[in-house]
Amino acid sequence: MDFKRAHSEEQRAQRRRQILDVGAAMLTEMPVAKVTLNELSRRVGLAKSNVLRYFESREAVLLDLLDAETRQWLAELEQLLQPAEGTARERGDQLAAVVAGSLARRPVWCDLNSAQASVLDHNVTVEVAIKYKRASRETIESMAALFLRYLPELGTQDAFRLVATTLLLASAAWPYSNPPQAMLDAYAADPSVAAMRTDFTDLLTRSLAVTITGLLVRHDDAPVGAVALSPAHPSVS
CATH class of the missing domain: 1.10.357.10 (Tetracycline Repressor, domain 2)
Incomplete structure (x- = not known):
C-alpha cells in the first residue's frame, strides 16, 4: 500500500480509515491479544511511528x-x-x-x-x-x-x-x-x-x-x- 504524508483533514481521515480497515481484517484472523502495533504497521505499509501519527496507541x-x-x-x-x-x-x-x-x-x-x-x-x-x-x-x-x-x-x-x-x-x-x-x-x-x-x-x-x-x-x-x-x-x- 503506497502511503504519502496526509496534509488535509480529508487525507488524514482516509489514512485513519485505512488503518482501521486493516485492523478490522486482522481481528477476523486472530484474537485481540495477538493484534500488535508492529503487525498492524507492517500490514498497513507504514512505519510504526507513522501509524502513531493517526492513532496514539x-x-x-x-x-x-x-x-x-x-x-x-x-x-x-x-x-x-x-x-x-x-x-x-x-x-x-x-x-x-x-x-x-x-x-x-x-x-x-x-x-x-x-x-x-x-x-x-x-x-x-x-x-x-x-x-x-x-x-x-x-x-x-x-x-x-x-x-x-x-x-x-x-x-x-x-x-x-x-x-x-x-x-x-x-x-x-x-x-x-x-x-x-x-x-x-x-x-x-x-x-x-x-x-x-x-x-x-x-x-x-x-x-x-x-x-x-x-x-x-x-x-x-x-x-x-x-x-x-x-x-x-x-x-x-
Whole structure:
C-alpha cells in the first residue's frame, strides 16, 4: 500500500480509515491479544511511528473498532427486534434469545468487548477515553431505547440496567465459552469434565432471560413514559 504524508483533514481521515480497515481484517484472523502495533504497521505499509501519527496507541485503534462493531450490531438488532405479541415474560424470553443469538454471530465484537476493561481502556489519553465514552453513551442509550420499545414493561431505568447486565454478561461469557487449546484437550480427554464447557449462546440466553424476569418482578422503576432518556442513567463502561 503506497502511503504519502496526509496534509488535509480529508487525507488524514482516509489514512485513519485505512488503518482501521486493516485492523478490522486482522481481528477476523486472530484474537485481540495477538493484534500488535508492529503487525498492524507492517500490514498497513507504514512505519510504526507513522501509524502513531493517526492513532496514539494500539488500544486507541481497538476502541474505535469496538465502537464501529457496536454500531453495526445495534443496526442489526433494530431489524431483529420487531414488535411482538405475548406476555411480558414471553417477550422477555424472546428478547434474551434474539440478543444472545445476534452476539454469537459477532465474535469480533465479543472479543473486543471482553477485552475492554482489562486491555482497551489502558494506554490511552484522557482525550481518547472521553471520545470513546461519549460514543459509548450514545450506543447505550440507543440499546436501552430498543429494549424499552420491545418490552415497555421494563421501564426506562430497568432498560438501562438490562443494557449494563447484557454487556457485562457477554464480556464474561465469551472467554469461558472459548477456552484455550489446553482446556479443549482436557474436555476431549476426560468426559467427566466435558460437561463443564459452556456454550455462549445458551449461557447468555438463560442469563439474560433470568435477568429480565427479575427486573419485571422487582419493577422498582418509574412508570413507562414518565422519565425521558437522559444522561442521568446507570453508568456502563
